[in-house]
Amino acid sequence: MATETLPLFPLHTVLLPGAALQLRVFERRYLDLVRDCGRNGSGFGICLILDGNEVGTPATPAAFGTEAVIEDFDIGDDGLLSLRLRGRRRFHVLRTRVRDNGLVVGEIEWRDADTDDEVRPEHGLLATVLEKLIEQIDQQAPGLAPAQLDNAAWIGWRLAELLPISATQRLSLLQEDDPHARLDRLLALI
Structure with missing residues (x-):
């Protein structure tokens, strides 16, 4: 490389x-x-x-x-x-x-770019949580990027950005190459 x-x-x-x-x-x-x-x-x-x-x-x-x-x-x-x-x-x-x-x-x-994989059924709850967060944020500050609630990588990055987690936890998510493993970690944090 x-x-x-x-x-x-x-x-x-x-x-x-x-x-x-x-x-x-x-x-x-x-x-x-x-x-x-x-x-x-x-x-x-x-x-x-x-x-x-x-x-x-x-x-x-x-x-x-x-x-x-x-x-x-x-x-x-x-x-x-x-x-x-x-x-x-x-x-x-x-x-x-x-x-x-x-x-x-x-x-x-x-690092390799994230794949455009769809959200797996076991991560459906995360898409719902993110959708609710975006609705609340958009009411206060309209203009958040168009939602990609079927894209595993996009959901993972936006949740890692918006959830009240520590910088160390964000760094751990940043180090994860697999978008689905990233969602597994986020699910465990929630």
């Missing part, structure tokens, strides 16, 4: 495929990263912080993450860059290095 180099942005959150994330950027290393991504039309990796903080000394990222693409940006009233990101592809970090400016860069392998 071929490897690539990807700049990483360790956070105290897990970005999932298809999920949105708001991010405020103010450190020079990350402003440079955003500039480079804008020039190249590329994304960067978001990984859960295993040790350290979001600001200052480079943190230790988890070995799995999600590519973030910039959908929109703005400068806030406080003068900070505000990004709206969307999770795209999952990756596995094989090794990392830290550049002179403190930016963590990973040598990564992309």
Whole structure:
């Protein structure tokens, strides 16, 4: 499997495929990263912080993450860059290095894309739970992406995004390659 180099942005959150994330950027290393991504039309990796903080000394990222693409940006009233990101592809970090400016860069392998498998009967309850969650959310903030309530992978990612579970539990789901096994884990959590 071929490897690539990807700049990483360790956070105290897990970005999932298809999920949105708001991010405020103010450190020079990350402003440079955003500039480079804008020039190249590329994304960067978001990984859960295993040790350290979001600001200052480079943190230790988890070995799995999600590519973030910039959908929109703005400068806030406080003068900070505000990004709206969307999770795209999952990756596995094989090794990392830290550049002179403190930016963590990973040598990564992309994980296979999810299959478009239909939901199995034993996971039907999860589709119903997600449908009810979406109805409640849509009343408060209309415009959630069109539902794909027959797609096992889509249901798994949206539930992992919306359920009140820990970042560690989300990371565990992100590491799972099989959409049906992911749904089994979510069923156990519920």
